[in-house]
Amino acid sequence: MTGPTLAALLAQFAPLAACAVVLVALRGRPRTAAALAIAGMAVSFAASAWLVAAVAVPGRSFLAQTVFLPVDQAHSLAFGVLLDTLSTTMALVVSAVTLAVMVYSTGYMAGDPGFARYYGFLALFGWAMQGLVLSANLLQTLAFWELVGLASFLLIGFWFERAAPAAAARKAFIMTRVGDVGFLLGVLLLIRTLGLATIPDVIAAAAPGGALTGRTIAVAAALLLMGVIGKSAQGPLFTWLPDAMEGPTPVSALLHSATMVAAGVYLVARLHPLFLAAPDVMRGLLWLAIATALATATMAMVATDIKRVLAYSTISQLAYMLMGLAAGSVTAGYFHLVTHAGFKALLFLSAGIFIHHAHSNDMREIAGRDPRAQRAGAIGLVAGSAALAGVIPFAGYFSKEAILGAVGAHGTTLVLALAYAGAALTAYYSFRMVFLTLVPAGAGATEAGGAHGGHGGTGAPAHRRTPGERAMGVTVLVLAALTLVLGYLGPWLGVRLLPGEAVREPFELGTGALVALALVAAGIGLAWIEFGRAGAPRIGFLERVPALARFCGDNWYLDRLYRATVVRWAAALARAAQWNDRTVVDGATDGVANGTVGGGRLLALVQNGNVQAYLTVAALLLAALAYALGRVAVAP
Amino acid sequence: MSQLHWYLLVAVLLFCIGLYGLVQRRSLIAMLIALELMLAAISLNVVAITSLAGGDAESATGNVSSAGQVVAVILIGVAAAEGAIALSLFVAIQREVQSINVEDLSELKG
Amino acid sequence: MNWDAFLFGSSAALALIGALFAVSLKNIFHNILGFALALVGVAGLFLTLGSDFLAIVLLLVYVGALGIAMVYAVMLSQPLDTPRTPRSLPKIAGSALLAALVAMALWLVIRRAHFPGPPEVLEVAPQWIGRRLLQDYVLAFELISVLLVVAMMGAVMVARRDPARRDPGRRAPGTAAGTAPRPGAPR
Numbered sequence: 001m002t003g004p005t006l007a008a009l010l011a012q013f014a015p016l017a018a019c020a021v022v023l024v025a026l027r028g029r030p031r032t033a034a035a036l037a038i039a040g041m042a043v044s045f046a047a048s049a050w051l052v053a054a055v056a057v058p059g060r061s062f063l064a065q066t067v068f069l070p071v072d073q074a075h076s077l078a079f080g081v082l083l084d085t086l087s088t089t090m091a092l093v094v095s096a097v098t099l100a101v102m103v104y105s106t107g108y109m110a111g112d113p114g115f116a117r118y119y120g121f122l123a124l125f126g127w128a129m130q131g132l133v134l135s136a137n138l139l140q141t142l143a144f145w146e147l148v149g150l151a152s153f154l155l156i157g158f159w160f161e162r163a164a165p166a167a168a169a170r171k172a173f174i175m176t177r178v179g180d181v182g183f184l185l186g187v188l189l190l191i192r193t194l195g196l197a198t199i200p201d202v203i204a205a206a207a208p209g210g211a212l213t214g215r216t217i218a219v220a221a222a223l224l225l226m227g228v229i230g231k232s233a234q235g236p237l238f239t240w241l242p243d244a245m246e247g248p249t250p251v252s253a254l255l256h257s258a259t260m261v262a263a264g265v266y267l268v269a270r271l272h273p274l275f276l277a278a279p280d281v282m283r284g285l286l287w288l289a290i291a292t293a294l295a296t297a298t299m300a301m302v303a304t305d306i307k308r309v310l311a312y313s314t315i316s317q318l319a320y321m322l323m324g325l326a327a328g329s330v331t332a333g334y335f336h337l338v339t340h341a342g343f344k345a346l347l348f349l350s351a352g353i354f355i356h357h358a359h360s361n362d363m364r365e366i367a368g369r370d371p372r373a374q375r376a377g378a379i380g381l382v383a384g385s386a387a388l389a390g391v392i393p394f395a396g397y398f399s400k401e402a403i404l405g406a407v408g409a410h411g412t413t414l415v416l417a418l419a420y421a422g423a424a425l426t427a428y429y430s431f432r433m434v435f436l437t438l439v440p441a442g443a444g445a446t447e448a449g450g451a452h453g454g455h456g457g458t459g460a461p462a463h464r465r466t467p468g469e470r471a472m473g474v475t476v477l478v479l480a481a482l483t484l485v486l487g488y489l490g491p492w493l494g495v496r497l498l499p500g501e502a503v504r505e506p507f508e509l510g511t512g513a514l515v516a517l518a519l520v521a522a523g524i525g526l527a528w529i530e531f532g533r534a535g536a537p538r539i540g541f542l543e544r545v546p547a548l549a550r551f552c553g554d555n556w557y558l559d560r561l562y563r564a565t566v567v568r569w570a571a572a573l574a575r576a577a578q579w580n581d582r583t584v585v586d587g588a589t590d591g592v593a594n595g596t597v598g599g600g601r602l603l604a605l606v607q608n609g610n611v612q613a614y615l616t617v618a619a620l621l622l623a624a625l626a627y628a629l630g631r632v633a634v635a636p
Numbered sequence: 637m638s639q640l641h642w643y644l645l646v647a648v649l650l651f652c653i654g655l656y657g658l659v660q661r662r663s664l665i666a667m668l669i670a671l672e673l674m675l676a677a678i679s680l681n682v683v684a685i686t687s688l689a690g691g692d693a694e695s696a697t698g699n700v701s702s703a704g705q706v707v708a709v710i711l712i713g714v715a716a717a718e719g720a721i722a723l724s725l726f727v728a729i730q731r732e733v734q735s736i737n738v739e740d741l742s743e744l745k746g
Numbered sequence: 747m748n749w750d751a752f753l754f755g756s757s758a759a760l761a762l763i764g765a766l767f768a769v770s771l772k773n774i775f776h777n778i779l780g781f782a783l784a785l786v787g788v789a790g791l792f793l794t795l796g797s798d799f800l801a802i803v804l805l806l807v808y809v810g811a812l813g814i815a816m817v818y819a820v821m822l823s824q825p826l827d828t829p830r831t832p833r834s835l836p837k838i839a840g841s842a843l844l845a846a847l848v849a850m851a852l853w854l855v856i857r858r859a860h861f862p863g864p865p866e867v868l869e870v871a872p873q874w875i876g877r878r879l880l881q882d883y884v885l886a887f888e889l890i891s892v893l894l895v896v897a898m899m900g901a902v903m904v905a906r907r908d909p910a911r912r913d914p915g916r917r918a919p920g921t922a923a924g925t926a927p928r929p930g931a932p933r
Contacts (some may be wrong), residue, residue, distance in 0.1 A: 428722065619848050644856050655848055681861075689862055702870050705797055708800055716807050716812055720811045721897050724902070724904045725905075744792055
């Protein structure tokens with residue numbers, strides 16, 4: 001076994017080993033569990049870092065696969081690793097964010113009775129996500145895709161004793177499952193045509209002259225996109241993500257912003273040549289993405305729960321990534337995925353610091369407790385929002401520029417205009433969030449702040465920070481620093497992902513870039529006017545229209561639509577199935593049992609204790625025997 | 637129809653009249669009477685066959701006919717013993733259940 | 747006149763008519779008397795077959811012993827003034843049908859059977875029976891004796907009233923009152 005293979009396997013299975021040990025043996029020892037999980041993830045991070053150093057060279061790709069279940073000539077089940085720039089950098093991102101979240105959680109989840117279980121599930125997720133990223137064939141990807149969904153279910157519903165997290169976990173699982181049906185069908189279609197080919201084989205088959213026809217490619221692409229839509233919460237299947245905020249904030253940071261929901265985007269990037277060979281599908285994706293981006297931006301503009309703002313923002317940014325990919329640039333989409341992982345995790349973890357102290361997700365309540373006293377959180381929130389909005393020189397600017405450039409090069413003007421509008425809205429809602437959270441609301445608020453401030457002593461110099469809080473703060477500051485640095489990764493990635501593509505200098509400010517920056521400034525300015533300055537009305541322009549506020553605040557009534565149609569039909573179907581099970585299936589079984597008993601009772605009537613009846617039967621049999629014997633002639 | 641067949645006919649009729657009584661009568665004693673009739677018919681059967689159709693087989697002690705009569709003697713002894721026990725049982729049953737109607741003695745049922 | 751045929755016919759008639767009385771009359775004593783009549787007929791048939799000894803033994807045992815025992819049993823068991831439950835016609839019909847079927851089946855077997863020829867001597871002297879019993883069939887002879895003893899004892903035991911059960915306060919014979927030391931008494 002060669003070095004890269006060993007490193008890849010280590011990156012996957014170290015977290016798995018930690019998970020197994022934690023969940024089996026360490027339930028009662030939280031600190032040991034956390035240490036073991038962090039150690040496993042650290043091993044995975046080191047292995048991923050080594051892989052990046054070894055493999056992320058322009059044009060190098062490394063595949064190792066072994067068949068573990070031979071079925072027949074073309075169809076065997078194989079397990080393998082595919083290592084190139086895309087997979088190794090993604091593995092590094094995943095392990096880094098997971099490690100950061102694990103360290104952060106030592107503070108955030110301290111004292112929770114399920115502490116060890118939490119770390120076990122995080123390690124499970126680490127294994128599943130790493131496996132997904134490094135997998136060599138589509139069936140393996142599908143398996144890990146489902147495992148990641150399982151981890152998401154377990155972690156969203158972590159506090160399952162309450163009804164809301166349990167319902168949210170179910171909703172997430174079922175909605176992503178709906179998309180996964182398409183994914184499975186797509187994978188099966190490809191297996192039927194190509195046998196169990198590795199991913200590079202699939203990509204080669206999609207090239208002109210390969211084994212796949214145009215129609216097959218289009219159908220497969222559309223089916224695979226269903227899975228992407230479900231997992232990355234786009235289009236009609238997005239409503240599970242805002243509800244998934246019922247899970248602990250570090251979980252939201254890890255799964256539902258940086259990594260798991262990005263798996264869909266990663267899949268498109270991984271199979272990008274296949275998707276490029278289906279231009280109609282890509283066009284549809286482009287429109288779907290821009291629609292999702294704008295719709296969820298409006299929802300973020302009216303939300304009062306800080307985590308919900310971030311959730312809508314995640315969906316919107318994922319849509320931007322898909323736009324970049326649909327417009328034909330894998331570099332733009334993937335680059336934005338990497339920077340987004342950094343600053344969105346930062347935003348969630350910073351929000352987590354405020355939530356931890358204020359014991360509430362509502363931005364107005366957080367504002368009342370003088371959050372500026374949590375310095376690390378405030379720094380993180382501002383840095384993350386700047387990156388999200390696309391303010392230069394934060395990371396988000398560069399990646400968003402790349403996407404807008406790609407859309408401009410390959411899409412229509414309308415799409416580009418809408419994308420710019422989305423960027424403006426992004427800036428607006430992110431700084432709305434910043435101002436609502438960090439700026440105490442007018443004179444009255446300071447008194448309320450004072451009344452609340454006495455309780456809990458948040459971050460005042462006299463308050464001694466616990467090690468957990470220190471961990472939380474340090475993690476946030478590290479990530480904040482990263483947002484300043486990640487932006488310069490663009491060219492490095494571009495060279496390695498698509499050798500030969502023109503590399504844009506990071507500070508090359510063309511007209512597009514200037515327009516974008518102006519829009520961003522406008523958005524931030526509007527937010528300051530409405531929320532940030534002293535004496536601000538603290539109500540957004542969208543919120544002033546009550547009907548629109550309700551519409552945007554309720555997922556554009558999409559959940560209501562689903563409840564009235566799909567949910568009701570599914571419930572009716574379930575009731576019918578239950579009736580069938582009780583009446584037909586159980587009825588048949590009970591009927592057989594009752595019939596047997598009844599038959600037995602009937603036959604028991606023969607045993608009535610009446611001697612003369614028995615004698616009658618005996619005599620009849622005797623007569624029959626005699627008759628039978630008598631017919632045979634007795635030999636002389 | 638030979639002479640033997642006449643005897644055998646009588647035996648069959650006797651047997652079946654006894655069977656009729658055994659199945660139809662309700663009183664235990666009446667059933668016993670019918671049963672004894674059946675046994676008598678069997679004795680008649682044996683004696684008739686060995687007397688009239690025993691063949692010429694002979695042993696030192698006698699011919700087939702005497703063997704048949706020994707069988708009949710034993711049979712009569714058995715009938716007597718059985719009848720005695722049955723009657724004492726009926727007396728005990730009468731004491732317990734206050735009835736010798738066979739239709740009342742039907743506890744052993746399913 | 748063919749005395750053999752006449753004797754046979756009258757004996758057979760007696761036997762059958764007695765049997766019919768034995769199974770069909772309502773009064774149990776009439777049944778017993780019919781039984782005796784039937785056995786007289788059978789004894790007559792035995793006589794025509796040359797089995798004098800057997801005929802006498804039949805009468806002695808069946809009528810003399812068994813019949814009288816039945817009379818005793820009747821008197822010890824059912825009160826003669828109990829109201830009679832009416833006979834059920836279906837039961838009579840069914841039983842008659844059963845008897846007819848069995849008779850036909852048995853007759854069918856007899857018709858087809860092939861019997862060897864008659865022996866030379868018809869009459870059987872009692873000495874022959876004795877010799878048979880004590881030489882060839884001595885085991886059966888002994889066993890029947892045992893059977894009769896056992897039956898006698900069994901009949902006595904079954905019919906005996908259990909003395910301890912009648913009066914719960916009455917002790918079984920053999921225990922004297924007050925001779926056993928009471929538990930817990932000093933010394």
